[in-house]
Amino acid sequence: MGEFIKRIDQAIEALRKGKFILIFDDDKREGETDIVMASEFVQPDSIRTMRQDGGGLIFLMTSKEIANKLKLPFLADMYNEIDEKYPILKELVPNDIPYDSKSSFSLYINHRKTFTGITDIDRSMTMRKFAELTKNIENITDGNATKMFGKEFRSPGHVPICVAAERLLNQRKGHTELVISMMKMAGLTPAGSGCEIMGDNGKALSKEKSEEYAKKHGLVFLEGKEIIEAWKRWSK
Amino acid sequence: MGEFIKRIDQAIEALRKGKFILIFDDDKREGETDIVMASEFVQPDSIRTMRQDGGGLIFLMTSKEIANKLKLPFLADMYNEIDEKYPILKELVPNDIPYDSKSSFSLYINHRKTFTGITDIDRSMTMRKFAELTKNIENITDGNATKMFGKEFRSPGHVPICVAAERLLNQRKGHTELVISMMKMAGLTPAGSGCEIMGDNGKALSKEKSEEYAKKHGLVFLEGKEIIEAWKRWSK
Numbered sequence: 042m043g044e045f046i047k048r049i050d051q052a053i054e055a056l057r058k059g060k061f062i063l064i065f066d067d068d069k070r071e072g073e074t075d076i077v078m079a080s081e082f083v084q085p086d087s088i089r090t091m092r093q094d095g096g097g098l099i100f101l102m103t104s105k106e107i108a109n110k111l112k113l114p115f116l117a118d119m120y121n122e123i124d125e126k127y128p129i130l131k132e133l134v135p136n137d138i139p140y141d142s143k144s145s146f147s148l149y150i151n152h153r154k155t156f157t158g159i160t161d162i163d164r165s166m167t168m169r170k171f172a173e174l175t176k177n178i179e180n181i182t183d184g185n186a187t188k189m190f191g192k193e194f195r196s197p198g199h200v201p202i203c204v205a206a207e208r209l210l211n212q213r214k215g216h217t218e219l220v221i222s223m224m225k226m227a228g229l230t231p232a233g234s235g236c237e238i239m240g241d242n243g244k245a246l247s248k249e250k251s252e253e254y255a256k257k258h259g260l261v262f263l264e265g266k267e268i269i270e271a272w273k274r275w276s277k
Numbered sequence: 278m279g280e281f282i283k284r285i286d287q288a289i290e291a292l293r294k295g296k297f298i299l300i301f302d303d304d305k306r307e308g309e310t311d312i313v314m315a316s317e318f319v320q321p322d323s324i325r326t327m328r329q330d331g332g333g334l335i336f337l338m339t340s341k342e343i344a345n346k347l348k349l350p351f352l353a354d355m356y357n358e359i360d361e362k363y364p365i366l367k368e369l370v371p372n373d374i375p376y377d378s379k380s381s382f383s384l385y386i387n388h389r390k391t392f393t394g395i396t397d398i399d400r401s402m403t404m405r406k407f408a409e410l411t412k413n414i415e416n417i418t419d420g421n422a423t424k425m426f427g428k429e430f431r432s433p434g435h436v437p438i439c440v441a442a443e444r445l446l447n448q449r450k451g452h453t454e455l456v457i458s459m460m461k462m463a464g465l466t467p468a469g470s471g472c473e474i475m476g477d478n479g480k481a482l483s484k485e486k487s488e489e490y491a492k493k494h495g496l497v498f499l500e501g502k503e504i505i506e507a508w509k510r511w512s513k
Contacts (some may be wrong), residue, residue, distance in 0.1 A: 052496055071288020071393050085479035089332075092475070096328040097395045098435055112365045114432045123359045129348045132427020133384070135434075146433040147386075148369070156375055157307050159333045162479040197352045197382040198371075199334055239328070243321035243398040 049271045052261040053227040061090065063238075063255045064219050066265040067249050070140050073097075074251035074262075077235030078222060081172035084163035087234070088168075092161075094254070097237025097245075101150075101168055101200055102217045104231040105207040107175050108147065110186040113204060116146045145152045145205070145217050151198030158199040167200045172232040210272045219265055222272045285507045288497040289463040297326070299474075299491045300455050301484050302501040306376050309333075310487035310498075313450045313471030315460060317408035321397035323470070324404075328397075330490070333473025333481075337386075337404055337436055338453045341443040343411050344383065346422040349440060352382045381441070381453050387434030391510040394435040403436045408468040446508045455501055458508045 052062045059082030065074040076095045078087060079104075091099050103113070117135060124130040135144050151158035153166040170193060178186040205221040206213035220233035238254070240246040246254070255262035288298045295318030301310040312331045314323060316338075327335050339349070353371060360366040371380050387394035388403040406429060414422040441457040442449035456469035474490070476482040482490070491498035 068478050073393060073395075088487060089477070089479075091477075092328065092332040096325075101395070112363070114363055114365070119359070119363060120432070122362060123355070126358060127348070127350055127355060129350070129384075129423050129426065130432070132423050133386065133430060133432040134427075135387075135431040137431065138388055144433045148365075149372060149382075149385075150369065151371075153373055157309060157473070157481070159309075159473050159475075160480050165479075187365050187368055190365065191370075194369060195371040195373065196356070196369040197380045237393070237395050239325075239395075241325070243325075243401075245393070 045267050047270070048261055048263060049267060051221065052263055053262050056223060056227045056229060061087075061260050062223075063251055063260055063262045064216060064265065064268070065251060065262070066216055066219065067214065068248075070214065070265070071216075071245070072248070073216070073245040074238045075220075075235040077220050077233055078214070079172070079227075079229045080168045080232035080234045083165045083168040083232050083234050088161040088164045091234075091236035093237030095237065096239035098201065099164060099234070099236045101171055101202045101204065102220050102233040102235065103166075103171075103175065103202055104205050104221050107178070107231060108204040109168055110178055110181070111190045112187045113147045113202060115144070115204060116148070126237045132182050137274065141213070141215060143213070145203040145213075145215060147202040147204045148196045149198045149201045150194045150196045151200065153193055153195055167194070167198070168232075168234045169195075172230050175230050175232045205226055210269050214265055214269065219268045221270060226271065226275050280505070281503050283377045284497055284499060284501065285462075286315070288459065288499055291497050292459060292465060293461045297323075297496050298459075299487055299496055299498045300452060300501065300504070301487060301498070302452055302455065303450065304484075306450065307452075307481070308484070309452070309481040310474045310484065311456075311471040312474055313452070313456050313469055315408070315463075315465045316404045316468035316470045317466050319401045319404040319470050321401045323395040324400045325391055327470075327472035330474065331472030332475035334437065335400060335470070335472045337438045338441065338456050338469040338471065339411065339438055340457050343414070343467060344440040346414055347415070347426045348423045349383045349438065351380070351440060352384070353380050377449070377451060379449070381439040381451060382451075383438040384432045385434045385437045386430045387436065388434045389429055389431055400436055403434070404468075405468045406430075406512050411466050411468045419489070422459050446505050450501055450505065455504045458504060462507065462511050
């Protein structure tokens with residue numbers, strides 16, 4: 042047990058220094074390891090590492106509080122509201138996600154100063170600026186946050202935002218909740234960036250191989266259940 | 278000029294065989310090279326090549342005719358329709374895309390038989406099955422195509438669909454139009470899969486280096502202007 046708390050502390054330290062950590066969710070969930078870091082530190086070479094060593098979807102994670110301030114909707118809720126107008130959305134309802142009951146996807150954005158939006162320079166700018174905005178709206182309560190958001194970002198874009206469940210790990214145990222909980226425990230701006238790690242066999246990289254990768258690159262490897270336990274203690 | 282027609286023919290031959298081709302759009306546009314192939318032939322290792330050697334967004338391309346049959350909207354149009362309900366969409370209006378006047382993004386989908394949706398197996402299945410659906414709805418005119426689509430796919434998902442402009446290269450000269458035009462000239466189902474090729478310097482891989490990559494891997498390299506010229510002759 043001491044070992045596990047030590048690793049949580051090391052992960053917090055790594056996040057504060059702008060380093061990657063690895064998070065495996067659970068064999069009973071996606072069974073995937075994500076390579077993640079605090080968005081405020083994301084640089085072009087961070088995106089390069091995510092796409093070369095990860096290879097999945099490179100995405101932004103935010104908290105429900107921030108999403109509420111920005112009036113960021115869940116795509117699934119938005120689709121639900123307008124499926125009379127766009128009947129295709131009714132047909133495509135994601136009522137059969139095998140590992141969870143709800144998609145955490147919100148909008149896809151680009152920073153307005155990006156060019157195509159997809160290069161390492163562009164995606165890292167979108168992510169860093171989103172973390173900056175998250176900081177800047179901390180004390181904004183007059184509903185102006187949405188305008189500040191729109192001034193800097195456009196949608197559709199190339200960086201998907203996933204929104205954590207309101208009660209975080211008490212409600213949902215996906216990577217988004219695991220990462221945002223880690224950010225809170227680290228006292229960092231709750232904006233995370235990450236990517237799933239793929240294997241060479243068409244599937245996600247196995248837990249064992251992800252641990253090997255972590256060792257080789259000197260990164261902390263955590264399992265979802267360890268973060269959940271640390272979160273329980275921390276949020277008491 | 279003979280040289281260029283020969284290369285168009287080689288590219289058509291490669292597409293029919295399920296091979297990748299490389300398409301550089303234009304210095305005056307994105308200035309990006311995409312690695313693309315016909316969706317009907319996409320296998321897990323095709324996705325691996327796209328993410329490892331490309332590194333950009335792995336996306337599906339379809340024609341406006343197919344999108345109309347499926348009632349697939351452009352995201353930007355959809356956002357426009359519902360921005361009273363979701364004012365954030367009004368703030369995020371993409372009115373400043375530097376290289377074009379309109380985003381070609383439609384919905385993000387997963388095949389319903391995928392698990393997480395992001396692995397090479399999952400993304401290749403989504404793409405191949407989309408090409409199959411495209412074939413299957415060829416003679417469907419009773420409005421049933423949307424239902425067939427929803428029976429097999431869900432949204433939100435991990436594979437973005439880009440919809441080509443109605444008059445293809447006569448209207449817009451993006452990768453989506455270049456690819457769908459090539460598919461038509463090749464007599465293939467108009468569903469393409471591709472990914473932008475990134476460089477190590479934070480930017481898209483330069484045209485010169487993309488040509489080197491093509492040579493090294495025995496792939497045909499085309500420029501947008503060559504496809505536009507071939508299309509003009511072919512569609513006369």
